[in-house]
Amino acid sequence: MNTNLDGESLETAMHNVISSWLVHNDPIPEAWKQTISPIDAMSSNEFLALDTSECRQLVSRSQSSLRRLQCLSDTFRVLSYFYAAKLSAAESNLYAVSNMWSLASLPSELLVRIFEFVVFGDRTLKNRWRAAVPLSHVCRYFRRTALSCPLLWSDVSGNAGMVSLSLSRSEDVPLDVTVAFDTVGSLLDKFLPEASTHSKRWRTLTLQVYCKDSEGVNHRDVEGTLSMFNICQIFGAVDAPSLESLSVINLSDFTLLEEKGSFSQWNTPNLRYLNTTLIPLSLRGLSNLTHLDFTVMMDQFHYNKFFKSVSQLKSIEDLALKLKISRAADHTSTQVFEKTTELCVRRLRVEVAIGSQSTTSFLRSLFSPLTFPNAVSLEVRFTGAVASIYTRYYDYGEEVEIEDGPMLLAAEETNCILHHDGQFPLVERFSLDVTGDVDIDRNPESWYDLQRGKIYLDVPINKLPNLKHLQMCCNGNLSPSFPGWVYGGPVADWTSAIRLPALETINIVIYCPGTAYGFAALIKEILHRQREQRKWETFRELSVTTVDRSAVPGRRTVSATYGGVAAQAWCARRLLITQGYYPSFASGTYVD
Known part of the structure; x- marks a missing residue:
């Protein structure tokens, strides 16, 4: 830039300015001060005394000063902008290089x-190799380290080309294999033949069943049956002595059938975990199962299959039953097994989707013949829509329909699972969770119905004589009860016929004022009963956890614990407050 400032180049002017600033801490060089110093104010008489040439000199001097300072200011401003950009880039480079140096200096074992x-760490990843590949592309050190760790490449799923790399890089470590099939019995993943040559290294195997159309779109509304024999034929003989976990994930509405000894050619002597909708009785190694996740459709077919299968599993310690609503219309005709079946499980988890009155019929038929003499932990979780219930009656021969308001009925279902005394003699931990579903897309009113509706829940702890720890959770307006006491009614006339266990701890999770009020009423009666039965010294604490759904981002939880007398006082304070109102409701806090 060739700019002349009163006989001085811009480069020289900038040099003089910088030198003056560095030496004297003054941005105006001494030689400039006489020409660019401010013009002193003068009286009108003095101004009128100036002749034309003197006025012209003042104007010229002011214009010259303005041009010089304006040019310097613009130049320094542009220079400052570019230096700021360079500074930002330099800071980013320093941050990146420092991090790289920190990682590069880490021992490879720690990396x-x-x-x-x-x-x-991220269980939501569909294919774990999608996380391993980017790590190996960061730098040479990362790549050497990633390729030297066979465990990172133990995921065999998805892309056939990636499977070949994973099999070669994983060396001899156990493999986690996922294979997809169509409901016509065809293989969707083409890498199975190559993966089968490494079957001795299989640690987990997941079979996913889809119902795909010609465009590859999965459909969940197409019914049919699929024989597992067709799928097992694709595998052929499987020798998997290290296989610990087998999952058959049915992502279609097809019913899976076991025919012709589907799994008879599979050698799985160390199988410990099974997640399925169909227990493959022909699979060798079932006698060693310790953990079973079993999805049961609530119909006659799956009911019969359950009893035929589960009675043969003698080593199960953890049993998780997920009961889903079936499309089959007739549930009430479910045949009840009269022979009592003892299941030697230690921990039982039951998840029930509540959809209609037929749910209770199926639950009663399923659990009435079952006993769990060795179970020490029981978890029950109900889910369902809080929806309007309509009562029909006839008035002068005309049918009248009245809306009873939105509600979710889970009281009878609990008693169907805890069906009879002596069913769970050793259970020490009982967790009861009921969740009102919210699906804004399908039902825009579902959130509003949950807020204004009622959730009816029975807590039959009298059927758990050895219970010590009770945990409850509800996300709506709770209306609880247990035998001998009715929520909202007068204090029960307790009799010795209804005895409750000696609880040590109670844990509750609160989402709204209606939940707090319902739990407070229930716990007050439980503690009152425990004191009457002279078991008060056994009780240690009440733990209250509140979830603030209005917190942004995510949810905020607050917890507090209360001893015996303090627990009773907490219940009393909650009951003194009008239901649905609490001063700190905006903050979602029900502890004090």
Whole structure:
């Protein structure tokens, strides 16, 4: 830039300015001060005394000063902008290089642990190799470290080309294999033949069943049956002595059938975990199962299959039953097994989707013949829509329909699971969770119905004589009860015929004022009963956790614990407050 400032180049002017600033801490060089110093104010008489040439000199001097300072200011401003950009880039470079140096200076053993946390820490990843591949592309050190860790490449799923790399890089470590099939019995993943040559290294195997159309779109509304024999034929003989976990995930509405000894050619002597909708009785190694996740459709077919299968599993310690509503219309005709079946499980988890009155019929038929003499932990979770219930009656021969308001009925279902005395003699931990579903897309009123509706829940702890720890959770306006006491009614006339266990701890999770009020009423009666039965010294604490759904981002939880007398006082305070109102409701806090 060739700019002349009163006989001085811009470069020289900038040099003089910088020198003056560095030496004297003054941005105006001494030689300039006489020409660019401010013009002193003068009286009108003095101004009128100036002749034309003197006025012209003042104007010229002011214009010259303005041009010089304006040019310097613009130049320094542009220079400052570019230097700021360079500074930002330099800071980013320093941050990146520092991080790289920190990672590069880490011992490879520690870097491997970090890689394992990244790859295995996120359980939502469909294919874990999608996390391992980017790590190996960061730098040469990362690549050498990632390729030297066979465990990072133990995921065999998805892309056939990636499967080949994973099999070669995983060396001899156990493999986690996922294979997809169509309901016509065809293989969707083409890498199975190559993966089958490494079956001795299989640790987990997941079979996913889809119902795909010609465009590859999965459909959940097409019914039919699929023989597992067709799928097992694709595998052929399987020798998997290290297989610990087998999952058959049915992502279609087809009913899976076991025919012709579907799994008879599979060798799985160390199988410990099974997640399925169909227990493959022909599979060798079932006698060693310790953990079973079993999805049962609530119809006659799956009911019969359940009893035929589960009675043969003698080593199950953890049993998780997920009961889903079936499309089959007739549930009430479910045949009841009269022979009592003892299941030697230690921990039982039951999840029930409540949809209609037929749910209770199926639950009663399923659990009435079952006993769990060794169970120490019981978890029950109900889910369903809080929807309007209509009562029909006839008035002078005309049918009248009245809306009773939105509600979710889970009282009878609980008693169907805890069906009879002596069913769970050793259970020490009982968790009861009821959740009102919210689906804004299908039902825009579902959230509003949950807020204004009622959730009716029975808590039959009298059927758990050895119970010590009770945990409850509800996300709506709770209306609880247990035998001998009715929520909202007068204090029960307790009799010795209804005895409650000696509880040590009670844990509750609160989502709204209606939940707090319902739990407070229930716990007050339980503690009152425990004191009357002279079991008060056994009780240690009440733990209250509140969830503030208005917190942004996510949810905020607050917890507090209360001893015996303090627990009773907490219940009393909650009951003194009008239901649906609490001063700190805006903050979602029900502890004090």
